[in-house]
Amino acid sequence: MKSTPHNLVMSYIYGGRDGQRPAVINPTSIACQELMKASEAWFPEAHLKAETMARLALAGHELLGFDSVMPEYSVHQESAAFGVDMDWGTPGMMPDSKTFPYQDFGRVVVPDNILEKPSLAVVLRALEILRREVGGRAAIIGKVMGPWTLSYHMVGTQRFLTAVGRKKFDLVKKMVESLAPVTIAFAKAQFRAGADVVVMADHATGNLVGPYHYRDLLLPTHKELLKEIGGPVILHVCGRTMDRMELFAESGVDVYHFESANNAAEALEKVGGRITLTGNINNPDVLLQGAPETVYQETRQVIKAGLRLVSPECAVPLTTPLANLKAIVEAAREGF
Numbered sequence: 001m002k003s004t005p006h007n008l009v010m011s012y013i014y015g016g017r018d019g020q021r022p023a024v025i026n027p028t029s030i031a032c033q034e035l036m037k038a039s040e041a042w043f044p045e046a047h048l049k050a051e052t053m054a055r056l057a058l059a060g061h062e063l064l065g066f067d068s069v070m071p072e073y074s075v076h077q078e079s080a081a082f083g084v085d086m087d088w089g090t091p092g093m094m095p096d097s098k099t100f101p102y103q104d105f106g107r108v109v110v111p112d113n114i115l116e117k118p119s120l121a122v123v124l125r126a127l128e129i130l131r132r133e134v135g136g137r138a139a140i141i142g143k144v145m146g147p148w149t150l151s152y153h154m155v156g157t158q159r160f161l162t163a164v165g166r167k168k169f170d171l172v173k174k175m176v177e178s179l180a181p182v183t184i185a186f187a188k189a190q191f192r193a194g195a196d197v198v199v200m201a202d203h204a205t206g207n208l209v210g211p212y213h214y215r216d217l218l219l220p221t222h223k224e225l226l227k228e229i230g231g232p233v234i235l236h237v238c239g240r241t242m243d244r245m246e247l248f249a250e251s252g253v254d255v256y257h258f259e260s261a262n263n264a265a266e267a268l269e270k271v272g273g274r275i276t277l278t279g280n281i282n283n284p285d286v287l288l289q290g291a292p293e294t295v296y297q298e299t300r301q302v303i304k305a306g307l308r309l310v311s312p313e314c315a316v317p318l319t320t321p322l323a324n325l326k327a328i329v330e331a332a333r334e335g336f
Contacts, residue, residue, distance in 0.1 A: 005067035006196065009139035012308045013197055013232050013254055013276055022303050022310050022332040025068040025278060027141060027199045027234050027257040029315035030060050033091055034322040038063055043318075044088035047074050047095060048118070050125035057130060061138045064322065065329040069134060070141040071126040073315070075201065078145050078182060079153040080119035081111060092318055102154040105163070105171045108178035115189050124193040131194030141234070142195030144186045146202025147179040147225070148218050154179065164209055164217070172217055180225045187229045197232040199257065205239035214244050219251060226252035234278065238314055242266065249274040259313040260286075264305035278309035281328060288317045292327040299331035 003011070008019045036042045039059035045052045057071035074095045080086050085098040102108060111117060115124070123142070130140050145153070151160050155175065163171050187198045202222070204214045226233060234255040235248055241262060248256050249271045256275055258267060260282040267277055280302045281287060286295055302310055310332050316325070 004137055005061075006134075006136055006139045009067050009309070010196060010232075013234075015276055018308065018336065021335045022308050023067045023139075024065070024329050024332045025139065025141065025309055025311045026060055026066055026070045027236055027255075027278060027311055028143070028201070029070070029073040030064070030066065030312060030320075030325055031056055031073045032316055032318050032320040032322070032325070034320075035059050035063070035325075036091055038322070043073070043091045043093075044095065047077075047088050048122060050122050050129060053122060053126040054129035054133070057126065058133060061134060064325050065333075066138075066325075068139040068141050069130050070143060070199070071130060072123050072143040075145060075149070076153065077119045077123055078150055078186065081114050081117035082154065083111070084153065094315075094318070097153060100154060100156040100159070102175070103156050103159055105155060105175060108154065108175065110178075110182060114182065115185060120186060120189075124189055127190055127193035127195055135194060140194055140196045142187070142190030142193075142198040144183050144190070144198060144200055146183055146200045146235075147176045147221060148202045148204050150179040150182060151175045152203070161208055164213060169217060176218060176221050180221050184225050184228045187231070187233070191229075191231045195231075197234060197254070198229070199234045199236050200253070201236040203238055204244070205237050206241055206243065207239050211244040211247060215247055219247055222251040222253075236314075242270065245271045255309065257311065257313075264302050264307055268306045272306065276309060277307060278311045279313045280305075280307060281310065281312045283313055283316055283320075287312055287320050287324050290324065292321075292323045295324045295327035296331045299328050300334070303332065303336065 009023045041052045041056035046056045053071045057069040060066045079097045089095040232254045235253040236257040257279045264280045
């Protein structure tokens, strides 16, 4: 019996046997200007209105053939819920925050009824729409910011990393622990709204902090919040991370979403028996600037290395050609 895209994705997430072909998912955004035009769902409205957000997500499945839908394109939905001054961007620019409410590392006050704030409620409504439209047919992926990334947004990335570098670890731990309940609450709400799996983006990456920083300052919190979330989670950390993948595998995540800066075969050798891996299709050189044939060949190499969940390495550039995203799907449908 032919498996649905939903079942194929979820089987791989849980470490199941090889299906009929690799699955193609989007743990981070595949929203680009050509997809916005094709679906008539444009930024910034797609960050702010549930129907537009869901329509753009559906286009990734219905027009491109991805096996999943993922309706959150910004990394600042939680920031906005904290009252951060936002620039919601344009069709050619991602959203960005203008203020940092806790740059003095003051005591974090989580807003009352934070899940009812417009920037979070819109994601939950979009997930409900997607559940009605493709529930059980395509895998529905939610997304939350982990407490390390939320700390960047609350304090300012440079200020937070300066505190890490100066070994002000009490301040760092306090901030991370204070923000973890927001990650937990938003993830749980997304599962209730219709998500099959949730991405947790938490950028403790190699060019910013060492593996020992992750081990000592963030891993204990990850272990606790993943127990609390109680559903399948994809961890996304950008950059070179080979030196901390084994620590990620200890955290309790089901899947790690990784960049092309890491060799796929080496990553699978290191942690493939413990967690599922996805990602590794290069954004700037291949998806943005390459030809469809280049994307096809890169995808085939990743599949040959052993990945069964294939995806772009991170949120794709907004000028990525649709033909290149379709080439990932074509390569996966060739099978093993």
